Amino acid sequence: MLRTVLLIFISAAIGLKMSAQEVSFEIATWYGFKEAAVCYTFDDGCANQFTKARPMFDSAGFPMTLFTVTNWASNWSVLKAMAEQGHEIASHAVSHPNFGQISAEQQDNELANSKVIIEEKIGQPCLTHAYPYCVKALDSIISKYYISARGCQGFIENSTPLDYYNVSSIIVGNLGAVKTYTDFKNSFQQAAQKKGWLVFLIHGIDNDGGYSPIPSNELQKSVLYLVPRTPKYWVTTFKAATLYSKERNAARITLISSNDEQYTLNITDSLSDSIYSHPLTLRCVLPSSWPSAVVKQNQQTVFSRIVQRDTAVFIEFDVIPDAGEVVVMKDNTPVVPEVDSIPPDEQDVNTAIELPTQQPLKVIAQNGKLRVSWPANNSYRFWQVIVNDSLGRIVLSRNVYSNNFFEESFQAKKGMYYIQVKNGSLAYRAKLLL
Numbered sequence: 001m002l003r004t005v006l007l008i009f010i011s012a013a014i015g016l017k018m019s020a021q022e023v024s025f026e027i028a029t030w031y032g033f034k035e036a037a038v039c040y041t042f043d044d045g046c047a048n049q050f051t052k053a054r055p056m057f058d059s060a061g062f063p064m065t066l067f068t069v070t071n072w073a074s075n076w077s078v079l080k081a082m083a084e085q086g087h088e089i090a091s092h093a094v095s096h097p098n099f100g101q102i103s104a105e106q107q108d109n110e111l112a113n114s115k116v117i118i119e120e121k122i123g124q125p126c127l128t129h130a131y132p133y134c135v136k137a138l139d140s141i142i143s144k145y146y147i148s149a150r151g152c153q154g155f156i157e158n159s160t161p162l163d164y165y166n167v168s169s170i171i172v173g174n175l176g177a178v179k180t181y182t183d184f185k186n187s188f189q190q191a192a193q194k195k196g197w198l199v200f201l202i203h204g205i206d207n208d209g210g211y212s213p214i215p216s217n218e219l220q221k222s223v224l225y226l227v228p229r230t231p232k233y234w235v236t237t238f239k240a241a242t243l244y245s246k247e248r249n250a251a252r253i254t255l256i257s258s259n260d261e262q263y264t265l266n267i268t269d270s271l272s273d274s275i276y277s278h279p280l281t282l283r284c285v286l287p288s289s290w291p292s293a294v295v296k297q298n299q300q301t302v303f304s305r306i307v308q309r310d311t312a313v314f315i316e317f318d319v320i321p322d323a324g325e326v327v328v329m330k331d332n333t334p335v336v337p338e339v340d341s342i343p344p345d346e347q348d349v350n351t352a353i354e355l356p357t358q359q360p361l362k363v364i365a366q367n368g369k370l371r372v373s374w375p376a377n378n379s380y381r382f383w384q385v386i387v388n389d390s391l392g393r394i395v396l397s398r399n400v401y402s403n404n405f406f407e408e409s410f411q412a413k414k415g416m417y418y419i420q421v422k423n424g425s426l427a428y429r430a431k432l433l434l
Contacts, residue, residue, distance in 0.1 A: 023263055025253050028281040029159050029195050030244065032394055033309075033316060034234040036191035037159075037241045038226065039199045041065040041150060041169060043092055043130060045073055046203055046210030053205055053219065054082065060223050061418030061431070062235040063390055067092035067130035067150070070117040083122045085416040085433075086390020088237035091115055091129040091146070100135040107137050108144075115145050127275065128239050130201075136166050147275065148242040150199060156190055157197040160249060164242065169199035172219075173212030176201070181349070184222035189345050192232060197241055224349040228427070230392070231340035240391045243278035247271060251280055251321050260289065262329040269321040279303075279318035279393065284328065286313045292331040298324025305397045308337040318393070336399050338384065341422070361428035363419050370396070370410030374421050374428045383423050387432075390416045 030037050040057070042049045042064055049066065057064050065088040068079065083089045091114040099107055111129065118126040127147045131137065134152040142149050142165050153168040154177055161167045170187065172178045178187060178200065191198035204210025205219065226233055234241075250269035257264045263284070269276065279302075286293060286306060295304040295317040304317035319326050364371045372385060385406050387396040395417070400406045406421070417432040 023255070023258055023284055025255075025265065025282050025284050027248055027251055027253070028283070028316075029248070030234050031236070031240075031279075031318075031392070032231070032234060032281050033283065034230075035195055035232050036188070037197045037234045037236060037244075038188065038191065039065055039197070039236060039238045039241055040202065041067060041130065041199060041238055042202045043067045044069060044096075044203055044210060045075070046205065046208045048205035048208040048210070048216065049202070050075070050078060052216045053202075054087075056216075056220050056223050057087075058085070058431070060227050060235075061388055061390075061392075061429070062223065062226070063087050063237045063240075063392065065090055065128070065238040068118060069093060069096045069132075070114050071095050073121075076121045080122050083124050086237075088128070088239050089118055089122050089124070089126070090238065091118060091126055093129075093132055096132040098133045098135050099131060099137045104138055104141060107141050111137060111141060111145050125275075128242060131166075139165055147246070148238070150201070150238060152201050156187065156194065157199070159195050159197060160245060161197060164246070167197070167199060167238075167242075169201040171212060172200050172202045173204060173214040175212035179214070179218075181218045181221040181225070184218070185225055185345075188225070188229075188233060197245070199238065221349050228341075228343050230388075232342050234392055236392045240278060243276055244280065247276050247278055247280055247321055250276075253282075256325070260287075260330075262327055265326050265328075267319055267321050267326060271321070273322050277320050277323070279320050281316060281318050283314040283316040286315050286337075287330075290330045291334040293328055294331045295319075295326065295328050297326045303393075303395055303397075305394070306335050306337045308339050313337045338397060338399055341384075361419060361421060361430040363430045363432050365410055365412075365432055365434060368409055368411060370406075370408055372406045372419060372421060372430075374404050376404040383421050386420045386422075388418045388420075390418075 045068060063086045067090050069092045071094050079089050093110045094114045097110060115126045129146045130150040148164045148167055150169050151166040152171055154170055155168050157168050170177050178184055187198055204213030206216050226235055247269055250271050252268055254266045292306055293315045295302050297319045302318055307314055307316050362373045383400045385398045385400050389395050412434055414434050419430045421428045
């Protein structure tokens with residue numbers, strides 16, 4: 001198996017002053033040190049992908065990847081709106097040909113023109129492709145236009161796929177291997193066991209006429225199963241999983257200096273910065289003499305958190321390769337380490353955390369502040385507040401001692417954000433569009 005976690009050990013032998021503890025940095029196999037990446041991909045623009053699946057995923061805060069046949073698409077305004085909310089609009093060719101039955105020149109036209117059309121209509125880079133009929137294009141052509149492409153070999157990939165231009169997916173529905181909620185759940189657990197990349201291929205939903213339809217209630221249950229398990233599963237787009245995987249493999253860490261107050265390092269890679277700028281999650285052990293820590297890259301504060309995993313306490317933080325010097329600094333403000341709460345695998349969706357229908361979470365982002373309030377509950381005073389962006393990346397995570405209120409400085413780019421406030425099995429959720 002390929003080694004996909006880079007662990008850098010720094011010792012006094014290289015002439016750097018060390019703190020009491022030897023410092024090492026680890027790059028997460030998947031974003032946020034989650035155990036697997038999960039991508040729900042949808043082909044051909046079947047009607048219920050928009051009317052039934054989209055509300056499910058929007059409510060859960062999970063992004064979809066919609067592989068779009070440009071000649072068949074008639075709802076570009078809807079697709080553009082979905083892209084602006086964080087869903088991926090990707091290529092499924094211009095006319096849905098079998099690449100094994102057309103010339104190299106025709107393959108080039110299909111792949112190039114699909115990319116151009118999507119980028120013109122959506123206004124965002126189109127970087128991934130799904131092969132119609134699961135028939136691969138020529139490597140020399142597909143690699144000119146895309147960073148990865150999806151096939152449908154029917155297995156869960158390792159964290160580094162066998163071929164980025166033929167990433168395996170599992171067909172969902174009555175003609176596929178995943179027909180029921182139980183099949184979904186088994187796939188999730190298998191992916192976690194191998195720290196793998198699980199890609200679902202979905203066409204029809206219910207009776208919309210699409211290939212291999214899946215009942216919408218089975219799809220909904222799979223989504224509900226994942227909602228309380230986001231610390232374990234990174235539900236993201238096909239593009240984001242590709243970017244993270246490639247950047248992780250190419251990244252190198254150089255420790256510049258180290259002392260009892262801070263660590264200074266660089267993280268670099270050999271990839272094109274115009275494409276590969278997805279944050280990687282790193283961690284190091286929190287020194288016993290540090291009450292807390294803050295992290296900056298290029299003098300700008302980045303997302304970080306103090307988290308306990310088993311018996312160890314870590315500083316986990318997100319940084320972008322080639323985006324400037326990283327400084328991990330001691331902070332004298334004591335914090336209680338976060339502990340991720342993940343339901344057991346066997347816990348079914350009927351007992352999973354679900355969005356309350358009464359007393360919704362109230363969120364206001366104004367004047368650089370995020371204000372969150374929830375129903376007062378004197379039985380629960382310790383809450384975890386988490387804000388995710390549309391790709392499932394954590395942009396804020398805090399432990400809060402309060403019965404119903406949280407406020408903090410919040411500077412964020414335009415886009416869709418998903419807020420959770422939870423305490424054990426009780427959770428409130430809301431969406432925020434900036």
